[in-house]
Amino acid sequence: MNQFGKVSRLELTAAFSRDKKTFIEDSFFTSPFKIMKPFENPDGSIAVFQQSASAGILSGDAQEHNIVVKKNASLKIRSQSFEKIFKMEEGERASRTIFATVQENAALFYEPLPCIPFSQSDFSSRSQIHLSDKSSRLLYQDILCAGRVASGEFFDYRFYRNLIEIWRGEKLVFRDNAFFEGSDGGKKPAAKELLQSPSVFGGFTHSGTLLLFGFGLSVSDARKILGLEEKLLYSETIPAKIVEASQTESGDIAIRALANCAETIQKEFEKIKTALTSWRI
Numbered sequence: 001m002n003q004f005g006k007v008s009r010l011e012l013t014a015a016f017s018r019d020k021k022t023f024i025e026d027s028f029f030t031s032p033f034k035i036m037k038p039f040e041n042p043d044g045s046i047a048v049f050q051q052s053a054s055a056g057i058l059s060g061d062a063q064e065h066n067i068v069v070k071k072n073a074s075l076k077i078r079s080q081s082f083e084k085i086f087k088m089e090e091g092e093r094a095s096r097t098i099f100a101t102v103q104e105n106a107a108l109f110y111e112p113l114p115c116i117p118f119s120q121s122d123f124s125s126r127s128q129i130h131l132s133d134k135s136s137r138l139l140y141q142d143i144l145c146a147g148r149v150a151s152g153e154f155f156d157y158r159f160y161r162n163l164i165e166i167w168r169g170e171k172l173v174f175r176d177n178a179f180f181e182g183s184d185g186g187k188k189p190a191a192k193e194l195l196q197s198p199s200v201f202g203g204f205t206h207s208g209t210l211l212l213f214g215f216g217l218s219v220s221d222a223r224k225i226l227g228l229e230e231k232l233l234y235s236e237t238i239p240a241k242i243v244e245a246s247q248t249e250s251g252d253i254a255i256r257a258l259a260n261c262a263e264t265i266q267k268e269f270e271k272i273k274t275a276l277t278s279w280r281i
Contacts, residue, residue, distance in 0.1 A: 007062045008033060010050065016072035016106075022046045025070070043277075045074030045107070056084030057123060059092040067100040069108045076109040082145075082262075083113065085121040087185075088158070093122035100129040107137035107214075111273075114143035114206070114262040119156035120185040126163045133169060137214035139273070140164070143265055146195075146205040147182075154205060155195040157182040166213060173250040174211065204242070204258040208265035212253040215276060219247040222255060225275045226268060243268050 010033040015025035021044045027035060032054035038046040057063075069075045085094065102108045108129075117123060131138060142162065147153035159181055166174040183192035195201055212222070222245040241259040248254060255272065257265045 006030070007064050009064050009066070010035070011066040012048065012075070012077075013068040013070065014046065014073045014075040014106075015070040020044050022073040022075060024048070041076075043074070045076060045109075047076040047078060049078050049080055050112075051080050056086055057094045057096075057121075058086050059088040059094060061094040061096075063094075063096040065096070065098040065100075067098070067108065067110075069100075069102045069106040071103045072105050073103075074107040074109075076111060079112040081113060083115045085115065085117040085123045085157070085160075087118050087120045088122050089120075093124065093159075095124045096126075098125070098127040098129075100127070101132075102129070102136040102138055103132045105135040106132075107139075109139040109273075111139070111141045114145055114208075114266075116145045117147060117157035117160050117182075119147060119153055120158050121160075122158040124159075124161040124163075127165070129164075129166045131166065131168045131213060134214055136168070138166065138211065139215075139276070140166075140211040140213075141209070141269060143206065143208040143262055145262055146201070149205050149260075155180075155182045155192045155201075156185050158184045164209075164211075166211070168213075168250065174213070174248055174252065174254075176209070176254075202242070202258060204260055206259050206262050206265055208255075208257040208259075208262075208269065210255040210257075210269045210272060212255070212272070212276075213250075214252070217253055217276070219245050219253060222253050222272065225271050226255070227271075240264065241268070 009030050011028040013026040014022050017023055024038055032052045034051040036049040038048050040046055146155050162178045164176045181191045183189055226243055241264050243257045245253055245255045257268055259265050
């Protein structure tokens with residue numbers, strides 16, 4: 001159960017100094033959150049590692065993150081470890097809401113480590129990110145495991161929901177609503193079979209999404225960086241991973257990946273992150 005008895009909050013405001021460096025202008029957090037002293041990068045950006053005194057997400061937990069990246073600042077947010085979502089009793093759940101604002105010529109790199117929903121867990125997450133204009137840059141990473149795969153646990157969570165909305169100015173330019181119903185600890189085998197079917201995860205156990213907004217990167221550039229074939233080729237042989245990049249209506253990039261190991265997806269996404277400096281505005 002939620003031992004904190006209230007919404008757990010994490011608030012960060014990053015600003016840009018006269019000596020062309022990003023710094024934390026303001027921060028506020030309640031249990032179980034903490035943040036480490038920011039790491040300065042050679043390009044003037046900073047990396048902040050979000051820490052938690054809790055072992056993971058427990059029943060009844062309610063979290064709210066508020067992030068503001070002011071004009072010209074560049075902030076990277078990372079987590080300390082894989083995030084565990086623990087078993088919950090029937091009718092119990094946990095939730096998290098993320099609000100972020102990225103001002104003109106600012107950048108937010110949101111790069112948490114993968115999430116592991118345990119058997120019979122029920123978790124909902126909503127991210128609402130506002131970009132001021134096309135000079136605002138966003139890298140958003142989300143990697144989901146099927147469960148404690150090494151222990152033989154696959155898609156045994158109760159529910160996992162993740163809604164992502166990205167606004168540029170007053171216009172909604174991206175919306176992704178993932179809603180997965182698992183077996184609930186084996187009570188609903190048909191739900192687990194559906195998630196494992198070719199129409200959903202296709203036999204893979206890990207999925208990843210990497211969103212790139214405002215970097216000026218084309219979908220052909222992204223595909224070259226990832227080493228993808230010019231055309232999608234059908235094969236009877238199940239590959240070790242499936243990765244593909246697409247372009248949104250607003251001209252931004254969404255990269256999706258499926259694999260049987262979180263590290264495989266992380267390595268694919270790292271190719272893009274390493275190459276991004278060439279496309280920064």
